[in-house]
Amino acid sequence: MAVGAAPPTSRFPAVSRGRVLWTAGGIAVLALTVRELVAAPAVFVTTVLDGLTTAGLYFLVASGFTLIFGLLRVTNLAHGSFYLAGGYVGYSLREATGNWFLALAGAAVAVALLGLLFQLTVLRLVGGDPLRESLVTIGLSVVVADMTLAVWGGSSLDITIPPFLGSTIEVHGLIYSRFRLALLGLALLVGFGLWVLLHRTRLGMTIRAGVDDPLILATSGVNVPLVLSFVFGLGSLMAGLAGVAGGSYLSLSQGEDARYLLVSLLVVIVGGLGSVPGAVVGSVVVGLVQAFAQVHLPTYSVLVTFGVMIVILAVRPRGVLGGAE
Amino acid sequence: MNDTASLTLRGVSRRFGGLLAVDGVDMHLPRGARRALLGPNGAGKTTLVNLISGALPLTSGSITLFGADVSREPGRRRVRHGLARTYQQSKVFSGLPVETNIELALIGADGGLWRALPGGRRSRARHERACRLAVELGLVEQMGKPAGALSHGGKRQLELAMALACEPRLLVLDEPAAGLSPSERQMLTDLLLRLDPDLTLLLIEHDMNVALAVTDSVTVMADGRVVAEGTPEDVVSSRLVQDLYLGTAHG
Amino acid sequence: MASDMTAGRGDQATLRRPWRAPRARTVAAVIVVVIAAAIPYVTSSFVFVQIVIQSLWMAMVAASLVFLVRFAGMVSLAQTGLYGTAGYVTANLSAIRGLNPWAAAGIGVLVAVALAFVVGMISSRARGVYFIMLTLAVGVFLYYFALQYRPFTFGFSGINGVRVPDLGPVPLSDPLNFYWFTLALSVAALVGLYTFSRSPLGLALQADRDCPERVEALGMSTTAVRVIGFTAAGAVASVGGVLSVWFNGQISPGSLDITRTVNILVVAVLGGVIRLEGAWLGALLFTALTAYVSNITNYYNSVIGLVYIAVVLVSPNGVPGLFTATARSLQRALLSSAPPRTTARPVNGEK
Ligand SMILES: Nc1ncnc2c1ncn2[C@@H]1O[C@H](COP(=O)(O)OP(=O)(O)OP(=O)(O)O)[C@@H](O)[C@H]1O
């Protein structure tokens, strides 16, 4: 009973060090925010919006990655390639049909099929060893990169934005791109859809149980291979979706696959592996850090983002929402 | 303060989420003590060993090894005070030959990797010591085998060899007899009886024959707490302990 | 896996007939030496330069990866980043700042080793797939750094015009001399890595691969062991980086992009991640395959990706593993009529 009244925690370095660092980090963020707000409020708001819309795009990419990892324990190192493939397919569909939403849906489905095909053929063959599965996916990324280069060439392409989203919106003298806001909306919508799927359906319960403890899946009486394939397909679908969204807002070119693979890695490393809420936290952190770094230290924006990741790792080796060690 | 104490636990606790696996355990082992730690499955014995060895951080309480407060020291530092342990589930370096397993334990005992760096002559002496230990534990035939290829009993012996290689002053064994054959148990009992009288032993064991043959005092845990402590005769005859063990150890 | 690993240490000598093991090994060594000495004189200059010499520096980088996977259980995708760092520093200091090329190379290796130390510190707490992700993040980050940090790396086009220095009176720009030089460094790296793996530190590294908890319980720091192992491998990778810059005369972000990371992985996988020598065999196979396939199709990257996937799928022990497996089943087929012999094993330790 005496134990219930916990002794001063400061005796234990692991706890106190973390607290000190978090507090210091919080104060630093707060101080920076205040400074920015005072110096240039309009720039600050725009930067925050930039960060959040970027975060939306990152969430679209990374949530698929983290979902696949959570259930299948596969780090799909071809996830960036799925993004790029989705973007390219979306580009062609948009050019052919003139309908952006059709391009979005078509590309997402196409990439989902690609992912499913890969999972059903190659990954199933590897069978169960997460390390080898991850190594195989990196081979796929090379093939996809080479094929997209052959079909769509090396120059950068833009997916044309639907006209009604092409303009800007003005609120209180602040001008902002409609499309970027729509992108944020899309991310919120997808996030909500995922939440409903994971928390309000039987399938979702199964998936969450499997993420917590892979053994549960095997004993729960569900068709495990089917659930695994479904999740891999879903994760790929999200990558394809993100590819079209990202290709409309930025542009598509060779090398973007590596960029979005890095983004996915950073987001899940920061947020914690395998959890969708972790992907939300991770994308917001990475998105905001990147937006502010681009304003203040454009040359070193990658460095700054990376530095933040390292600091977070030093405090929480498993990411912000990754649970204690 | 008390230089006859090997190990002193004060209010040692460990929480896993909502479960208090070890709950305010006090224990005092004088030098040379032979203590058995008994208790039903899930009593928190292994968790307590992990706390003592530093494999798990404490939630609260303090641990003193030979007069030094080690509550905040990582596991590898506690080894320097003369602590060695074995694991309930054998943990050996399965890809390395048996002899290398023992030699690594010797390297650790000799003050860690930095002292071992020059190698050379010292490594030959180390090899000889490893061989002597292997002979003692009946592993000599298996010296070149990867440890992963040993039988279950072989792995248990290797565990013990690695712990003894550290020339410990406090030896903590977590169910060393589990899964051993009767003859292997007898060998184990003999070996434990031959240990240096100055060495302090904390032995977790479900097999009463082994436990009571080699220990002179007993601590009983249940639900994370110490529920009885005394001589083997007292404890074994007490009602409480018999109740605890009904349906677990004998069931 | 476990039995394969000890095969090289002579522990299995008792399983073979006692006189046979040393003989097989000596024969293999002699064959390798003869081939290595003959290669410059029997190959065309294209094969010699583009396939053989190219394979030597790739093998150095791949060997560092094989070492990490084999002895430390760390699948590091940061090795390309490390070799690229050594390459960039060497190129910048010698070609842009006009420093003595040997000094530039030395500093390049030092910087990369220091970076390996830091990366080791960051990632040593992670294991398995998490370690892959962290090191890949580091690798991709270094690629973007090379692309973005123009003052030092000159962005997309990279640094050109790096000259190969002379070794005393011997000009290394002559392919034959360069070949002997890289070959000597390869042997040094191989011997160095094997020596390390047998030292107390190397043994502790292998122990950590098998059971980190036990390593701590024996009074050794897993972090220290892992960081030192990672740094040692980084040193070998960065020597490979210097050689690559000298060989190519230039370095650009393309030298450390994902494709290159995969190439190194392919080399390691082709060679089988069992013995360090496999890296050299894998590299030779890889450069030959690239040269051959790029002759017949533009999609050689796809072909390499598919070959890589196939090897990972079919043979965990790479191409040598494929051979031993085939040899074994052949032997079984041949012996199936004869009385079964369980003790005789084919010579499989050496390539
Ligand atoms: N790492 C952990 N995380 C969560 N709970 C744990 C952990 N380790 C142990 N427990 C729980 O703590 C309790 C005590 O476990 P412990 O292994 O210490 O028991 P024990 O006395 O050694 O039992 P046994 O005789 O079966 O070995 C159990 O309920 C167990 O489930």
Ligand SMILES: [Mg+2]
């Ligand atoms: Mg136990």
